Amino acid sequence: MSEDRSIHEIRLEKLQQLRDLGLDPYATEKFQIDHSAKHLLENFDTLADLSEDKPTEEKPRISFAGRLVSMRLMGKAAFAHLSDGEERIQVYFRKNELEEFNPNAWEAFKLLDIGDHVGFTGPLFKTRTGEPSLHAYSLTPLSKALHNLPLGKEKDGEQWYGLTDVDQRYRHRHLDLITNKEAREMLLNRSRIVSEVRRFFDARGYLEVETPLLQLEAGGAAARPFLTHYNAYDLEVKLRISLELYLKRIICGDVPKVYEIGRVFRNEGVSNRHNPEFTLLEWYEAYANLEDMMTCVEDLFRHVAEKIFGDPHIQNIDFGKPWHRVDLMTAIHERSGITPEELTNIEDAKAAMKRVGLPTEKESNLGGIIEKLLEHFVEPHLQEPTFVVGYPIETSPLAKKDPDRPGFTRRFEGYVLGREICNAFSEINDPIDQRERFEQQLGERSKGDDEAHPMDEQFLYALESGMPPTGGCGIGIDRLVMLLTGAEHLREILLFPMMRPEIHHDHPED
RNA sequence: GAGACGUUAGCUCAGCGGUAGAGCAACGCCCUUUUAAGGCGUGGGCCCUGGGUUCGAAUCCCAGACGUCUCACCA
Structure with a gap:
């Protein structure tokens, strides 16, 4: 709503700055995605070519794009998680490397927000703590999120914050889909x-x-x-x-x-x-x-x-x-004690209904009564x-x-x-x-x-x-x-x- | 249609008669392997709407809107 500068305004400004840097997020039409995040994670060791002796620069480069769902900027380097909807994968950036790709790329990176879509190319590697990650050598903004998306924090499948308001989840289902795996x-x-x-x-x-x-x-x-x-x-x-x-x-x-x-x-x-x-x-x-x-x-x-x-x-x-197969009238008889003979005319049927404590005012035909009895006495047992x-x-x-x-x-x-x-x-x-x-x-x-x-x-x-x-x-x-x-x-x-x-x-x- | 509950910052929530709060997100600065990153700092609110009670209402009362749950309706 109203802040001194609203999030919406700030993001529009960032969008303009990205355009000024020659990296208009809305200008790109297509971006090559080599593998899904899930595939990258499942086949990481093969795809990464983790052999010790090979320098990082010579390792195969993977092209990937997705939505930024978390960012950790640390001076001249940064980590982020990128989601393709199905899975999220960590991406690592360094100022000097990005600038080698494009002198404005690091500046552009700092203008990105959680919610933006971005594309990257680079080798796979594992961090000190062993998390399979992508080392980005390039950066291509692919869309800008002009709203603050209610993305929670996530760790090991556990989630903090996020969007839980049922009303909002239904009204803005895309946010629900982005935020909630279920x-x-x-x-x-x-x-x-x-x-x-x-x-x-x-x-x-x-x-x-x-x-x-x-x-x-x-x-x-x-x-x-x-x-x-x-x-x-x-x-x-x-x-x-x-x-x-x-x-x-x-x-x-x-x-x-x-x-x-x-x-x-x-x-x-x-x-x-x-x-x-x-x-x-x-x-x-x-x-x-x-x-x-x-x-x-x-x-x-x-x-x-x-x-x-x-x-x-x-x-x-x-x-x-x-x-299982059961006869309707038999089931009613077994569950309510009301015999098929009692359900052959409307008067007897209503009397039977009263006997078992059900209201009869709204009933006008035998079929309706029979179905009411089915619903009341039988259905709950049909597990x-x-x-x-x-x-x-x-x-x-x-x-x-x-x-x-x-x-x-x-x-x-x-x-x-x-x-x-x-x-x-x-x-x-x-x-x-x-x-x-x-x-x-x-x-x-x-x-x-x-x-x-x-x-x-x-x-x-x-x-x-x-x-x-x-x-x-x-x-x-x-x-x-x-x-x-x-x-x-x-x-x-x-x-x-x-x-x-x-x-x-x-x-x-x- | 009836009842109960809810509506406070972008999100998740606390506050329940005495100047409107937290975490995350945002903004600024520092930080080249972090991961709910961290550190320092800063902004941000018609407290759903309208009426009432009160010296004073986010807070109590009434009405309404929207939602959730339960029930009813829906063979």
Whole structure:
């Protein structure tokens, strides 16, 4: 903020002085980097050619660049640490040597700040204390940091100071990435996980597709959509809340295996496990049944865990083993004592709910009650990977009826560590059944449930043209990353979570 | 939406009725193998905003903003 000369001003002055010395940090376009810092450190002895008899001048010169993260100036010499984001390596400078390279280089070096990007060339060596280091014979400023970066001090992986304010870490994620190794790890892990998911489906012959984000009716899930305006057609449109219906229309087009990884938007609350915009994976396979989908989920988790972490056993979960399979109604009975017979009509169901001490005011249908009981009594116990099978028809408007169990569908959800991680079913391919389900949903909607599924004639027309029996499944990518990395907050997984605007009161900025 | 907590220097924090503090960062000087480098010196604050209580408020009270956590909502 306001100092006698603000840091920003001082740095602008230094920038000008660097330019006056002929070393404009913003003028360079390209800088040769021979090795990453990690590679330098891991292969140090080989690269350094540490043989005693050879004079330093004759040793191989390495070109390296990175961000200055620490500096120790000692008169006519200096040490600094340089980070390429992944690792940091120490660099050593001497006045006389730099001046040999460029008479202004030492002067320029003294104008550098922590946060600047710089390039160097020189041999590798080890300091008295044995730290692998780079002996810089040249210096090329590559960018100037005009702000004081909140870089803490670091020693042996331990960190002092740095940026910890959660708000600031989210608002200025680049600072988080520079400062906190965990933030960087999270980003890398997410990226790797998504890549592995793609690789998994690609290898199995699924086609990756992309379907519209802007839709006339947002269907495929129960959620309130975001609204926006489509200027070219002067139409009110909605942002999608799921991928489902368009993907099934592709199945109707005789593309038998498709998947999509895409952002969906649900205009609802925020918590450490919910975010209005999130990334959804859905895949559909023609001629596949529920059991096939379960196997596929098992394979997917095992594959990703092994590829990313080298071991199917992560976060105290063994994804190498098959998942448990439990029937929903049986599980409720076992955990709550409420029998399936008590859950065959709404009155008895409410009475049973009361008996176990749950509120009944908000319940209007049997399916809702059943899912509430599942959530309350069963979910917390589903620590090991478990498929819960057989969901009520009222809450499953896109899932095939179970021919053997009236009122229930061929649907399962997967749970790990007490949390829902996937949702799958045998897709309805009977267009008459599907139309009836939509009509039921319209009934719910007219009763005030604004999350009930809208009618979708285009989708029905596709079904009426014939869809093979199909299995489909959805997984929230953000929650998947949370699960695999042990993150406690969805917002750590999202790079740039929505934040209310920062208030700037009426006084001068930094 | 409810409750609890937080907001003080660029960063991390202390101060909790009596002139606004520390470490790091910054600025100046010294120092050619340091590493949380060191030594000497110097600056830097609408103490989130607005009201109130008080002789006096960063500190107590009320309201608001923003954030964090928990709960609710989100099948």
